[in-house]
Amino acid sequence: MSDSQRFPVAAHALAYLAHKDAYDAARACPSAILAASVPTNPVVIRRVTALLSKAGLIATRPGASGGSWLLRQPQDIRLDEVLKAVNGCAHLGSPPQGAKGCPIGEHIPRQVAKVLTLADQAASESLSKITIADLLAEKSTALDGLEPHPACTEAIRAAGAVAA
Template identity: 75%
Template sequence: MSDSQRFPVAAHALAYLAHKGAYSPAEAAPSAVLAASVPTNPVVVRRVTALLAKAGLIGTRPGASGGAWLLHRPETITLDTVLRAVHGCAHLGSPPAGAKGCPVSTHIPRQVAKALTAADLAAGEALSKVTIADLLAADPPSLAGFAPHPSCPVAA
């Protein structure tokens, strides 16, 4: 799974668990059900849910009767927390070391690294204002004024 898919899959899975009211092992949603909702492969969902469980956002139980459930209310789970849990899907790459002797290469890697830090901080700040509950709302204030990103498929 690419880094760029971890965050959307994680946000979707958490929103699904909230929508279904999965707050205990008895209400756990199996990875196949979560995968059908995304839609993606259950293995992708299990990899993401393992990261979310490690971060303490969900509980999981393996096996045929296994699944995932929320450990926190959706109103308290911010998207920056989700982003950190899945190791920063806003990851824009890392600068190459640069060629020895090139005058541009002496500065570019350091400056690009600083720009990436600025972008990461800006993404975290924006996402800290949006919760999983907001994703389920029709028109939450935290997303007012924003249109869907042009690269994202959106149901009409």
Template identity: 75%
Template structure:
């Protein structure tokens, strides 16, 4: 799974768990069900849910009666927390080391790394105002000023 898939898959999975009221092991949602909702492969879902579990956002149980459930209320899970759980803005990449002796190559990686930090901080600040509960709302105030991103497919 590419880094750029982790955040959307994680947000979708958490929203689905919230929608289904999966707040205890009794309501655990299997990875195959989550995968069908996204839609993606259950292996992708299991990789993402492992990261979400490590961050303490969900719990999981393996096996035939296994699945995932929320450990927090949807209104208490910010998308910034989700982003950090799946390793931040890693999909923006990292600068190559640069060639010794080249004044540009020795300087640019440090500056690009700072730009990536700026982008990561800006994304975190914007996403801190949006929760999983907002994703389930038809027109939440936190997203009212925005249209879907042009590169994202939107269901009609």
């Protein structure tokens, strides 16, 4: 799975677990069920849930009777935590090393790395105001006035959703 898909898949999985009231092992949701909701492959879900588990947002149990469940209520899971759990804005890439002896090649990677830090900070600041509960709400003040990202409109259309 590409880095750019980790955050949307993670947010979707957490929202699905909340929707299904999966708050303990008895209500664990198998990766195949989560994968069908996204839709994606269960292996993709297991990779993302491993990251979410490592971050302490969910717990998982392997095996045929396994699955994932939330460790916190959806209103207590901020999207900046989700972004950090799946390695931040890594999908923006990392600067190439640059050519030794070239003044630009030696200077620009360090500067681009600073810009990536700025992007991570801006994303984290914005996402810290939004929770999984906001994603589930039909109307959320945290999302009022926002339009779907232009790159996402095809996915929304394909899912049959109507942008509100």
